[in-house]
Each structure stands twice: as C-alpha cells, then as structure tokens.
Amino acid sequence: WSEVKKWMTEEFCPRSVIQRMEQELYNLRMKGMDTDGYTNRFHELALLCPRMVEPEAVKVEQYIRGLTKSIRGDVTSSQPTTINDAVRLAYQLAEQLIQDKADEATRVRKERVKVTGEVVVIIEVSTTVLRTRGEVMQGL
Incomplete structure (x- = not known):
C-alpha cells in the first residue's frame, strides 16, 4: 500500500503542491473555538503530508501547536501520547471554555x-x- 500511495502522490500531486500543503500544515491555527474546523483540516493535511507528522509524538506536538492559546497550555500539560487523546482533550477544554x-x-x-x-x-x-x-x- 505504501508503494501505491507513494506512486500516486508523485504522479498526481506535484512537489510544489505538496510544499504548499506542508506550509499550510505548519502554519495551521485554530480560529476562535472552532475545534471541528481546525481538527478536520489538520487531519486532511496530515494525510497528505505524512512526513511532517511522523512519528505519532510529532503529530501530537504539531496538533497542539496550532490550538488556540486559551486551551493549548492545558492540553500540553496533560501530555497526551496519541493524537486521539490530544483531540479529545482539545474538544473537552474548548467546550468547557464555551460553557464557562x-x-x-x-x-x-x-x-x-x-x-x-x-x-x-x-x-x-x-x-x-x-x-x-x-x-x-x-x-x-
């Protein structure tokens, strides 16, 4: 599968497009409390730019880095080890902040x-x- 994926990426996705997506992923930031929008776009870009988010610890760091300042510290201090843990915590904290x-x-x-x-x-x-x-x- 990885060979097919690599071939398809090289064939149908020019390097310049990949570089733009990598740049977007690097600069991706959560806007307000839009956890859905941020998380969905993060996952889309992570699939298209896998070398920017490997291994899992790097993916978690990259995700946390783009969170809004009001929840970033709390997510970081909980030290999530998987992207699912980080996402779940971000949703909980954003919801709590909205409710508060x-x-x-x-x-x-x-x-x-x-x-x-x-x-x-x-x-x-x-x-x-x-x-x-x-x-x-x-x-x-």
Whole structure:
C-alpha cells in the first residue's frame, strides 16, 4: 500500500503542491473555538503530508501547536501520547471554555446601588444590564 500511495502522490500531486500543503500544515491555527474546523483540516493535511507528522509524538506536538492559546497550555500539560487523546482533550477544554463564557454572560449578580442619601437598594442584574448601568439607575 505504501508503494501505491507513494506512486500516486508523485504522479498526481506535484512537489510544489505538496510544499504548499506542508506550509499550510505548519502554519495551521485554530480560529476562535472552532475545534471541528481546525481538527478536520489538520487531519486532511496530515494525510497528505505524512512526513511532517511522523512519528505519532510529532503529530501530537504539531496538533497542539496550532490550538488556540486559551486551551493549548492545558492540553500540553496533560501530555497526551496519541493524537486521539490530544483531540479529545482539545474538544473537552474548548467546550468547557464555551460553557464557562455562556454561564458568565447569563449569571445573575447582586449589585449594591446607592440611590439617594441613606437609602441603599439591592437589585439583581444580568451581565448585559450591567453594561447599561446608567439606564438602570435612571429607571429607579
């Protein structure tokens, strides 16, 4: 199979195209929290540029290298030994980060607002209301 694969690559994929794909793989970065997009493109390029991701440890390093900064450190510190471990962890961390941000955006806070002189009113406001605090105070 490896001979056939090598022959097909040489026959149908010019060296210049392979070099561009290798460059894309080297520079591939996750955009935002798009773990699906990044992981799918990584696997596509890894199949077409096998010498850039062999052995497995190099593949894992290359994958981690392209992860968004907010999850890269956690994936690295867990020291995954297979690409599947690294991908699984990246998905979990990205999902957790998305969930945490959603929870933070909808979390209700109690804020003390001094309305007049000695009177202090405690109101509950969401994060979105906090941005328009002036309007909230005018409505009181």
